[in-house]
Amino acid sequence: MGYEMLAYPFLFLAIFFESFVLVTFLSKPARAARSRASATTTPSVAVIVPCWNEAGTVAATCESLLALDYPKELLEIILVDDGSTDATPQAMARFADHPQVRILRKENGGKHTALNAGIAMTGAELVGCLDADSFVDSAALREIIPCFENPKVAAVTAAMSIHEPGNLLQHMQNAEYTFGITLRHTLASINGLYVTPGPFSFYRRAVVLELGGFRHGHQTEDMEMALRLQREGYAIENAPLARVYTKSPSTLLGLVKQRTRWTSGFLRNVLGEYRGLVGTRKYGVLGMLILPTSILAVGSSILLFVVMLATLGHSLITALQVRVGIPVTYAFLPHPGAFDWFYLPASFYTLLGVVTLLTSLSLIVIGKRVSETPGNIGLGLLAYSFLYGLIVPLWLIRATADVTVGKNRQWRG
Amino acid sequence: MSLVTRNVIIAFGITIVLAGTIAYVVNYLNNARIAELSTIEDQISIDTLSLDTQFSLLETAPCDTAASSSALTSTLADLGTRLSYAENQLGTDNAQVVRLKQQYSLLEIRDYLITKQLATACGEKPTTVLYFYSNAGDCADCDKAGYALSYLRNTYPNLRVYSFDYNLELGALQTFIAVMKVKNDLPAFVINGKHSYGFTSLDDLEKLFPKGSLATSTPSKS
Numbered sequence: 001m002g003y004e005m006l007a008y009p010f011l012f013l014a015i016f017f018e019s020f021v022l023v024t025f026l027s028k029p030a031r032a033a034r035s036r037a038s039a040t041t042t043p044s045v046a047v048i049v050p051c052w053n054e055a056g057t058v059a060a061t062c063e064s065l066l067a068l069d070y071p072k073e074l075l076e077i078i079l080v081d082d083g084s085t086d087a088t089p090q091a092m093a094r095f096a097d098h099p100q101v102r103i104l105r106k107e108n109g110g111k112h113t114a115l116n117a118g119i120a121m122t123g124a125e126l127v128g129c130l131d132a133d134s135f136v137d138s139a140a141l142r143e144i145i146p147c148f149e150n151p152k153v154a155a156v157t158a159a160m161s162i163h164e165p166g167n168l169l170q171h172m173q174n175a176e177y178t179f180g181i182t183l184r185h186t187l188a189s190i191n192g193l194y195v196t197p198g199p200f201s202f203y204r205r206a207v208v209l210e211l212g213g214f215r216h217g218h219q220t221e222d223m224e225m226a227l228r229l230q231r232e233g234y235a236i237e238n239a240p241l242a243r244v245y246t247k248s249p250s251t252l253l254g255l256v257k258q259r260t261r262w263t264s265g266f267l268r269n270v271l272g273e274y275r276g277l278v279g280t281r282k283y284g285v286l287g288m289l290i291l292p293t294s295i296l297a298v299g300s301s302i303l304l305f306v307v308m309l310a311t312l313g314h315s316l317i318t319a320l321q322v323r324v325g326i327p328v329t330y331a332f333l334p335h336p337g338a339f340d341w342f343y344l345p346a347s348f349y350t351l352l353g354v355v356t357l358l359t360s361l362s363l364i365v366i367g368k369r370v371s372e373t374p375g376n377i378g379l380g381l382l383a384y385s386f387l388y389g390l391i392v393p394l395w396l397i398r399a400t401a402d403v404t405v406g407k408n409r410q411w412r413g
Numbered sequence: 414m415s416l417v418t419r420n421v422i423i424a425f426g427i428t429i430v431l432a433g434t435i436a437y438v439v440n441y442l443n444n445a446r447i448a449e450l451s452t453i454e455d456q457i458s459i460d461t462l463s464l465d466t467q468f469s470l471l472e473t474a475p476c477d478t479a480a481s482s483s484a485l486t487s488t489l490a491d492l493g494t495r496l497s498y499a500e501n502q503l504g505t506d507n508a509q510v511v512r513l514k515q516q517y518s519l520l521e522i523r524d525y526l527i528t529k530q531l532a533t534a535c536g537e538k539p540t541t542v543l544y545f546y547s548n549a550g551d552c553a554d555c556d557k558a559g560y561a562l563s564y565l566r567n568t569y570p571n572l573r574v575y576s577f578d579y580n581l582e583l584g585a586l587q588t589f590i591a592v593m594k595v596k597n598d599l600p601a602f603v604i605n606g607k608h609s610y611g612f613t614s615l616d617d618l619e620k621l622f623p624k625g626s627l628a629t630s631t632p633s634k635s
Contacts, residue, residue, distance in 0.1 A: 015431055020424035027416055190417055285417045322560040325615045330564050342449060342495055346442055347502070351435045 004349040007307045010300035011352040017293055018359040021186050025366065029189035034240065034370065039145040042071060043125040045202075048078045048118030050111050054132035055087035057247065062095055064135040069142055077101045078118040083108025111198075112214035112221040119208060127205045129222075133247040134199040135163060143242035144202050154207040154234035155226065156242075157184055157193065158200040159371040163245035168383045169255060173248045175380030176388065179360060181240060181367035188238035192290040194270075196226040196236060200244040207234060218272075220265025227274040230286055240370045256395045260409065263298065263399035270295060271403075298396050305393035357385060446499050447509050453492050454516050460485050461523045476535035486573050489524055490566060492517060493576055505548055515583045521575045522589050528573055540626040541573045543603035545595055547580050558600040558612035565618070569627050 024030060047065055051058050058079065065077050077100055079092045095101040106117055119127055126148065130136065140158060147156040159181045162174035187193055196203070201222065208214070208225070211232060217224025226236055249255040270278060270291055278295070280287040323331035361381055368377050402409065464485070496517055500510050525541065532539055544562055546555040559576070566574045577586060579599055595601050598610040604621050612618065619627060 012428060012432065016424055016428040019427040019431075020420055023420045023423045023427070024417075027420060029416065190420075289417070289421070318556070322556050324557070326561060326564050330567065335567075341442075342446055343498060344442065346439060348435055348439050351439065352432070355431055355435065 004307065004311065004347075007304050007349065008352070010296075010304055011349075011356060013293070013296065013300060014356045015352070015359065017297075018356065018363065020289070021183060021363060022359070024190060025182065025186045027189070030186055033185065033189050033238070036146050036239075038142070039149065041145075041149070042074055043145065043148070044074045044076075044123075045070065045126045045128065045141065045145075046076045046078055046118070046122035046124035046205075047128040047130050047200075048080060048115055048122075049130050049132050050080050050082055050114030050118070051084060051088050051092070051132040052082045052108065052111070052114075053084045053086045053088060055084070055091045058088060058091050058132045059094060061130060061132050061135060062092075062101065064138075065130065066098070066100060067138050068136060068140065069138050072100055075100060075141070076122060076124060078121055079103045080114040080118045081105040082111065082114040110216060110221075112216050115221065116213040119205060119213060122205070124205060126202050127208065128200060128202040129198055130200050130244070131198040131246065133163075134160075135245045136200055137243035137245075140200060140239075140242040140244055143239040144200075147237035147239050148202075148204070150235065150237070152235045153204075153237045154229050155196045155201060155203045156237045156239055157188070157196050158242035158244045159185070159238075159240045159367075159373070160197060160199050160244050160246055161371070161373050161375075162248045165248070165380070167250055168379070168387065169252060170248050170250060171380040172383035172387050172391075173255070174375075175364050175377060175384035177246075178367040178371075178373065178377060178380070179364045179384075181371045181373070182363045183367075184238045185240040185367075185370055187285075187290060188236060190285045191230075191235045192285045193236040193238065194226050194230065194286060194291060194294075195220075195223040195266075196229075198222050199246045200242065218265040218268040219261050220269065223262075223265055224269050224273075227269055227277065230283060231274065231277060241372060243371055243373055252391070252394075255391070256398065257409075259392075259395035260398045260402065263395055264402045264409075266294070267298065267399060267403045298400060302393055302396050302400065305389075305397075308389075361385065443499075443503055446495075446502070447513070450492065450495060450499060450513050453488070453495070454513065454520065457485065457488055457492065457520050458516075460488075461520060461527065464527055465523070476531070483571075486524055486528070487570070489517075489520060490574065492520075494563075500548075511581075514578060514581055515586075518577055518581060518583055518586045521577065522585055525573075525575050539573055540571065540605055540622060542575065543593065543595070544574060544576045545579045545590070545599055545601040545603075546576065547599045548578065549580055552599040554612040555600050558602075558618070561612070561615045561618055564615065565627070572626075 049058065049061055049065070054061075062077060062079060068075060077095075079095065079101060081088050081092060081104065083106060089105060092103050096103060102121060104117055104121060106114070115129060126145075128141075128144075136158075144156050144158065147153055161177045161181070162170055165171045165174045184193060203225070207229070211225075211228055214221045215224050215228075229236060249258050277283045277287045278291045361384070364377065364381060364384065367373075401407075496510075496513055499513070500507075503510050505511075525543070528539060528541060531537060542562065542565075544558070546552060546559060548555065562574050562576070566572050577589075579590065579595075579597065579601070593603055595603065595608065596610065600610070600612050602609045602618075602621065605623055605626075607621070609621050
C-alpha cells in the first residue's frame, strides 16, 4: 500500500491527460481538421532525403516519393548523401538521370547539415524531409498541402506508422506510433506540437531560412526546429491522412538506443534553450500544459516503474521466502478452481492502471481510424499492453542519467 | 473561456468521476466481501448450533453425523482463507475484519470442542492442530508456518487445522489460550494436545505429527 500511494498522483495525471486528449479530439477545431477541404493552390515542393549509410532503403524511399500524386513539374526530390561509407552513392546513382531527382554528395556533418544543404539547392515554396528509411503513401502530399492555407502555419506533420512490423517489439512500436497519430492530430488542433518528425514533415522554406535553418539540436533537429517555430509564434499543423511508414528497430537494444537519443534530446532542448517556453502563458497550451506534462511524464514513468518493481520485488521475495521447503507442485503450480469473484484483485491502484491502459488502447484505435491506416493492430495492442510499460523506463532512465551527467552518445552505435 | 481551458476543466471533471467510480467499485467489492463472509459465518453458526443441539436432544453423540462435522471443518477452513484475504485487502485494523475474526475464532473453538466430543463418543482419532500466530509484526516465521499448514491441510484433507490470532481481543479465545496453556512464543502449535513452538521447516513440522496421521485416506476407527 505504501509504495502504491506514490504512484497515485501520476496515474491521476495520466488519466487527466488522456481525458484531455479525448475531449480535444471531439472539439470543433479537431473535427474541422478531419474534414479539411482540398487545397486551392498547388505550391512548388522539394522533398529532401538526408542519407547516411542508407544503401538498403534509399531507393525504395525515393521510389515512393516519385509515386506521389502531385504535379511532376512542381515536385523535386533532393537526395543528400551525408558522407556515406556504404553503397548509398551507388543506390542513389540509379536516379541520377531522373528529371525530378537531384543528388548532392557532401562530407559527413550530421542530419541538420544535410537538410540545410538540400534547402540551399532549391527555390521551392515548401520543403519537406523524409528519412531514408521511410516510405510515403501516394496521397500523402495532397493531404499535407491544404494545411498550409493558413498563413500562420509554418510546418505540417504527417501520420506515421511502422513499415511492415515483424516481431512483437515492432508491433508494439506500431501501436505506439498509432497512438502518436491521435496525439499529433489532436494537439495540432490547439497548436500543441513540439516535434516535426523526420518522416515527411514539411516547412515553409522562407520561414526555415528566416530562422537560420536547421541546427544540431542535441541530435533531435526536428524537435529543435519545432520548438523554435513555436517560440517565434508560428503554428504547426498535422495532416492525419498523410500516411507515412517508417522502419523501426527490431531489437530491444536498437530501440533503447534510438529512444535514448530522442528523450535526451527532448530534455536537453526543453530544459536548455527552450526552458522559457515551459509554464509561460504566451505559448498557450504548449507552454502551460503539453511541455510541463511531457517533462513530468518522464519523471513519473520512471517513478511508476520503480514503484512497480519495488511492489513486485517485495511480493516476490515474500512469496519465495514463504514457499521455501514446500513441494514445488503445490507452491509454484496454479491450483485450478472455479472463478471466485471474492479473490478478484481489484484494488484502487490496479483499477486506475487498468483505466489508464484502456484509454491508451482506445486512443490507438482512434489513431488507426482517423488515419485510415491499413493493417491489423490487434497484435500491436497486445504487445503495447504487456510490453510498453516495462520497456519505456529503460530509455527514460538511460536518457535522464545521460542528461544528468552530461553524457553524449553517438547517433548510431 | 478559451477552448483549452474548457477542455482542461472537462478533463479534470472526467478524472474526478473516473477516480470516484473506481473508489466506489472497490468499496462496493469490499463491502460485498464482508457480506459474503458474514453469510458464511451465519451458516456455520447455524450448523454448529444444530450439531450442538443434536447432542442435547439425543443425550449422546450423533455419530452418524460425523461426516457433516467434517464438512463443517472444511467450510471453516475456506472461511479462514477468505478472511485472511479480506484482512490483506482491508487491513488488520478494519473494525469489520476484527469483528469477523472474533466470530470466526469463536466458531473454530466451538468446532474444536464438538470434534473432541465426537471423537471421544464415537471412537474416532482425528488429528487436530491448533495454530497460534500474530500479525502484529512480532512473529517473523508466522507467514511461513501458516503457508506450510495450508499445504498440509490441502494435502491431507483429514487434518483439522484451527488458526488463531494470539492477540485478538476476545474473552473466549483468551480463556481458550489459558486453558490450553499456550505460551506467547509464536508461532505455536498444539498437535493432538502436544505443544511446540517456532517454525523451522516443513519437514520438522511434519515430525510433530503422530505416526500415520499424515495420510490422504480417512482415519481408521478404533
